[in-house]
Amino acid sequence: MTTTVQPKQRTTFVPWIFYQTLVQRRRTLLYWMLAxxxxxxxxxxxxxxxVAGNQEALNNLVNELPPYMEALFGKMAGFTSPEGYLDAKLYLLFMPFVLMVYTIRFGTSIIAGEEQAKTIDLLLANPVSRTRVVLEKYAAMLVATALLVGVVGLAVWLAAVLYNFEVNTSGLVAVSLHLYGLIITLGTLAxxxxxxxxxxxxxxxxTAFIAVVSYFINSFAALSETAERLQPLSLxxxxxxxEPLFSGVHAADLGVFALLSAIFLVLGVAAVNRRDLGA
Incomplete structure (x- = not known):
């Protein structure tokens, strides 16, 4: 009598935590994208x-600004160019701090938010590891943030097309990548x-305190020797x-963001696996 051994059936991995996280946040994400x-x-x-008919007056105005204003709000000499305007109005201060609100909230909710909502026990009652929960929710944060940064870049490009002004597309892609790196690093730290x-x-x-301090250190590096020495510590x-909007992608800078995000992710997974959750 021969015995046939049935081959083990391979189970297909389904990242249901990733999908569920995005589904649960779909309305919030949609509102953020629209806004x-x-x-x-x-x-x-x-x-x-x-700028129509006002280039000379605007240039004269910004050239008279004191040095500390230029430190806080960027190099204003090129304000009347499309890239200079977009840099000052969107990418210097506004978008980083608005987007970090989203990613910081997302990052803090991955595990601690579940604990505060008293849903962590229900989640871990499924046959999933803590590491898998963190990684899939983190992947959802990566995708959601990419959509927000992409919408911002697309809106700039669309405005340039419809209102007939030129924007360096490679610079727009570059500043979007650098913005994504900054925001993800802060979200991972949170x-x-x-x-x-x-x-x-x-x-x-x-995390917000670190972001603000980083901004001021980088801004005042041209005015203070102490800030200049600390500048490499600033995100x-x-x-x-x-200046990626003007000079393109800088791989070394993106590499720093990738390395820091990886370190914070590993530390975040280790922290979850070491302590009692929901206690």
Whole structure:
């Protein structure tokens, strides 16, 4: 009598946590995309009206600004060019700090948010590891953030086409990539702190503080020797240090963001696996 051995059936991996996270956040994500896209389009489309017949007056105005104003709000000498206008109005300060609100909230909610909502036990009652939960939710954050950054870039391009002004497409792609790197790094840092402390408010506050300090260190590097020495520690240095909107992608800067995000992700996973959740 021969015995036949049935081959083991391979189970197909289904990233259901990833899909569920995006589905649960679909309305919020849609509202953010519409709001950011509309606001970006409106701001970019205002450029031709602003500079029409006013270039000389605007240049004279910005040239008279004190050095600390230029440090805070960027190099204003090229404000009347499309890239200079977009850099000052959108990519210097506004978009980074608006988008970091989204990613910080997303990052802190990955595990600590589930704990505070008392849903972590239900989630982990499924046959999934803590590591898988973190990684799939983190992947959802990567996708959602990419959609937001992409909508901003698309709105700028659409405004340039419809209102007949030229924008360097490669520079637009470059600044979008650098913006994505900055925002993801901050979101991953927030996730790590929240995973380690189980406190979303502490994680959000510490991450926001680091972002603000980074911005000021990078901004005042040209005016202060102390800030100049600390500049390599600033996340904004790797976002704006080489002015990607004007000069294109800088792989080394993106590499720093990728490395920091990977470190914070590993630390965040380790923090979740070491402590009692929901306690």
């Amino acid at each position: 950011l896209g509309g606001l970006t389009f409106y701001t970019a489309s205002f450029y031709p009206t602003l 996730m790590f702190i929240a995973n380690a402390t189980a406190n979303t408010l502490v994680a959000a506050g510490v 904004f240095y790797y976002y704006r240090g080489h």
